[in-house]
Amino acid sequence: MKHRKDKGHRPKHQDKPHGRQQDKDKGKRLKIDLFGQHAVRAAWDNPKRHVHVLYITDNALKDFDLASDAKRPQPVIVSKEELDRSLPPGTVHQGIALSCQPLEELGVQDLVISGSSKDKSLLVMLDQVTDPHNVGAILRSACAFGADGLIMQSKHAPEADGILAKTACGAVEHVPIAYETNLSRTIEALQEAGYFVYGLDERGDDIGAATIADKAVLVLGAEGPGLRRMVKEHCDLLLRLPMHGPMPSINVSNAAAVALYAFKA
Numbered sequence: 001m002k003h004r005k006d007k008g009h010r011p012k013h014q015d016k017p018h019g020r021q022q023d024k025d026k027g028k029r030l031k032i033d034l035f036g037q038h039a040v041r042a043a044w045d046n047p048k049r050h051v052h053v054l055y056i057t058d059n060a061l062k063d064f065d066l067a068s069d070a071k072r073p074q075p076v077i078v079s080k081e082e083l084d085r086s087l088p089p090g091t092v093h094q095g096i097a098l099s100c101q102p103l104e105e106l107g108v109q110d111l112v113i114s115g116s117s118k119d120k121s122l123l124v125m126l127d128q129v130t131d132p133h134n135v136g137a138i139l140r141s142a143c144a145f146g147a148d149g150l151i152m153q154s155k156h157a158p159e160a161d162g163i164l165a166k167t168a169c170g171a172v173e174h175v176p177i178a179y180e181t182n183l184s185r186t187i188e189a190l191q192e193a194g195y196f197v198y199g200l201d202e203r204g205d206d207i208g209a210a211t212i213a214d215k216a217v218l219v220l221g222a223e224g225p226g227l228r229r230m231v232k233e234h235c236d237l238l239l240r241l242p243m244h245g246p247m248p249s250i251n252v253s254n255a256a257a258v259a260l261y262a263f264k265a
Contacts, residue, residue, distance in 0.1 A: 030055055030078065030086040033161045035097040037064075042170030043098055044068050049173065050101040055083065060095030091163075102161065106178045108186050111149040112193045114176070115215065118148070122263055123195070125151040125219040127183055127231045129252055132158040136167025137253035138220070143171035145260040151186060151217075154179035183219075187234040190217055197235045199227050200259055202249070204238030207262045218259055223252050 032055065034043050043049045047070040054075040056064060061075065083093050115121030124142050129135055135158055142150055157179060158164050165172045180186040187197050196213035200220050219235055221227035232238065241258055243249065250258075 030082060030097065031099045032083075032086050032097040033100050033102075034165050035083070035087065035091065035093040035162070036166035036169075037094045037096060038169040039165040039172070040096045040098050042173040043100060043165075044070075044072060046070070046173040048103060052099040052101070055097045055099070057083070057095035064096060092166075102159075103172070103177075106149075106176055108151055108178045108180055108189060111151070111176060111178050112190070112195075115148050116193075120214045121195070121216070122147045122260075123149050123151060123190070123217045124256065124260070125183065125186070125197075125217055126153075126157075127219060127221045127227050128153060128156045128225075129220060129222050130156050130158055132162065132164035133167050134223075134251070134253045136164040136169075136171075138256040139164075139168040139171045139175055139177075141253070141257040141260050143168075143175045145257075145264050147175060147218075147260065149176045149178055151178045151180060151183075153183050154181055184230045184234045187217070187219070187231070191236070196237070199232050199235035199238045200240070200255060201227055201232060201238040202240050204240040206242055207239040207259060208242065210237070210239055210262075212263050216263060218256075218263060220252055220256055220259075 034040055040054070041064075044051065044054070045068055049070070051072055053073065055078045056075045057080055058077060061077065066072070066075065080095060083095065083097055084091075087093055111123060115123070124138065124147050126135065126138065129138070135152070139150055160172050160177055191197060195215045195217050197217040197219060198210070200218065219227060219231065221231070239259070241250070241255060
């Protein structure tokens with residue numbers, strides 16, 4: 001099993017009744033990978049996610065159902081201040097966090113194999129969309145509209161933890177993420193596998209008038225520069241969202257949600 005990043009050797013967590021951190025641990029920063037109610041709940045329930053430690057405050061524990069089909073360690077009760085100290089200033093952690101392994105890293109062929117048994121398959125590709133808030137919001141929309149996977153360039157992709165996972169509200173556990181080195185070659189591989197590739201571009205055809213293929217890939221570029229030239233040239237068709245108001249464009253995560261709705265309509 002490959003992982004997105006090497007987090008080093010971790011000692012196996014021993015199950016024990018939940019209790020407060022030992023006094024000697026006070027002042028130390030906790031090792032946190034995920035935080036927030038939705039992100040932690042989804043990871044806690046995901047049998048493919050290996051959990052080391054659940055950190056939770058007394059108040060948050062009252063509303064968190066510890067039951068899970070996966071074998072899980074007993075929670076460790078911590079204070080809000082301990083979580084605040086262990087995360088960037090201003091982080092909204094909602095009194096709950098996880099130390100856990102990253103999910104298995106996938107490639108585009110894993111998504112192709114998964115989609116081969118389906119009559120319809122929709123994949124989303126991000127061309128250097130690097131803001132974790134945007135990627136998390138796109139991942140949430142992809143999950144809501146039934147996309148089968150997300151593809152990102154490994155060199156420019158934010159890690160699928162922290163603020164990205166919180167913004168995705170648990171979608172990290174449900175939408176497979178594939179990392180590839182060269183997106184142009186990845187598009188070629190998808191086309192050979194029977195996918196029709198659509199790039200979202202302001203100079204494209206009206207998305208509302210387009211006939212969407214059963215096996216489709218939606219490619220979105222970064223805000224400002226949009227799709228890079230080589231990626232754009234490899235797309236089978238460019239589509240645009242018609243804008244009728246004084247604003248010439250919208251945020252990439254909003255554009256993704258509108259386009260995904262149009263693809264599924």
